[in-house]
Amino acid sequence: MRLFQNSALYPSYLPRLNQLAANTRSFAERRDVFLHDRFGASHFLKPVLDGSPETFFTNGDDEILQRRWAREQGMPGEPSLEAILLAQIEHHAAEIFYNLDPVRYPSAFVAKLPGCVKTTLCWRAAPSGNADFTAYGAVLGNFPSILDLWRGKGCRAELFFPAHDPAMDEYAHGERPIDVVFVGGYSRHHRVRARTLERVARLADDHNVVLCLDASRLTRLAESAIGRLLPLGRHRRPDAIAAIAKPPVFGRDLYELIGSSKIVLNGAIDMAGTDRGNMRCFEAMGCGALLVSDAGGYPDGMQEGVTIETYATPEQAAEVISRSLQDWPRSAEIAALGRGRVRDIYSKDVQWRAFSDLVGRL
Incomplete structure (x- = not known):
């Protein structure tokens, strides 16, 4: 199972990450510093934390991290963060896309995913206004009332829990x-x-x-x-x-x-x-x-x-x-x-x- 998990940074956390990763130069180094700090780790799947080669993890809204990957892969110009994320998914030949940041990357993004992706899931445990997640195979969360809200909007919604880190x-x-x-x-x-x-x-x-x-x-x-x-x-x-x-x-x-x-x-x-x-x-x-x-x-x-x-x-x-x-x-x-x-x-x-x-x- 070739898994791709995308997460996001909390704005107040970014200064801490920048300080912890001040001496890093590569995509992998900055990502590893983030994962070692365990911010949000309850949501990260076991293969991510185990470093499985069949799994790719990134924070799609971390501009420093994402632009490092783009440069390392020779992407020309100044691609958007969305373009970089799509390129990463295709480069990994991901079969499963699990997104912890669906408000930033909603159904319109799912429609652009490369053909290698067979299954899409997202986590959302909060109301999100008019955000459209219907293109995802399922919306995951641990609050039954919020899951019912997504079902009312035409999504498939499934109960899923954070884990003990x-x-x-x-x-x-x-x-x-x-x-x-x-x-x-x-x-x-x-x-x-x-x-x-x-x-x-x-x-x-x-x-x-x-x-x-x-x-x-x-x-x-x-x-x-x-x-x-x-x-x-x-x-x-x-x-x-x-x-x-x-x-x-x-x-x-x-x-x-x-x-x-x-x-x-x-x-x-x-x-x-x-x-x-x-x-x-x-x-x-x-x-x-x-x-x-x-x-x-x-x-x-x-x-x-x-x-x-x-x-x-x-x-x-x-x-x-x-x-x-x-x-x-x-x-x-x-x-x-x-x-x-x-x-x-x-x-x-x-x-x-x-x-x-x-x-x-x-």
Whole structure:
């Protein structure tokens, strides 16, 4: 099976990648630095991480990476990133195209794929406006309500899950000096999340609470010297949050941070309804922290009071965290059981078998 997997970079992650890969010169070197840092690794299929010669991986929106490949292959002029990606797929003689960035490369792109490609799949676990994915053989995701949305738009949609990254096993086998950590986005669209963070931030008087926030541009503007002269008060973070907020972390730094934390606070946003099981759940449990997340419908292995703890309101989030820290020996047992469950149920081997089965049914 000649597999081609395409991914994408999160804008806030790009500066980190550029720093890590500053001394690289080739396509392969920069790609290997990225893969070693494990950013998004839960979505990367086992042959990618194993370095299988029948598999090709790239970030189609990484201009530095893609233009290196184009130069190395002698592509003339300044081809578009789309043209480079199509050339890579043809050069690899890919039979399977699995795309983690379908909004950038929707059905119109699928129509341009070379004839060697027999099966196309994409991952999309969020609503995407008027984006058209109907040309893909299947849209994959782990939120049933979002899959129903794609079916309503004429797509075939199949349940598929992120996987436990084996690199997580390298982290968190000692002390956990951080009591509570949250890592995620912060903007005016995260109203419920903002209230929860504000309530939990107040625990910082008695506990080591770390909030690593990827603030929106509007939030950063509102908190700037100029922004404080403008009517942008509702976009500023509450004082309790701003006082302890730190920049976002990614890749192995995120694994290290979670591995140093007793509790990972998670909060879904409204797009998935009551469905739960976002990436942070897999990362928190995989690195052995106790996941404290909002109530809803979780996938197998994520069971309230057994492998995770849940809350229904911002106030309850703080209560659950306080109670979990007070009885940490019990909480640590829940976290350990959760780590084992997510490792067993969502291993890379299991993910790859599920993917292969999907390909066989398309």
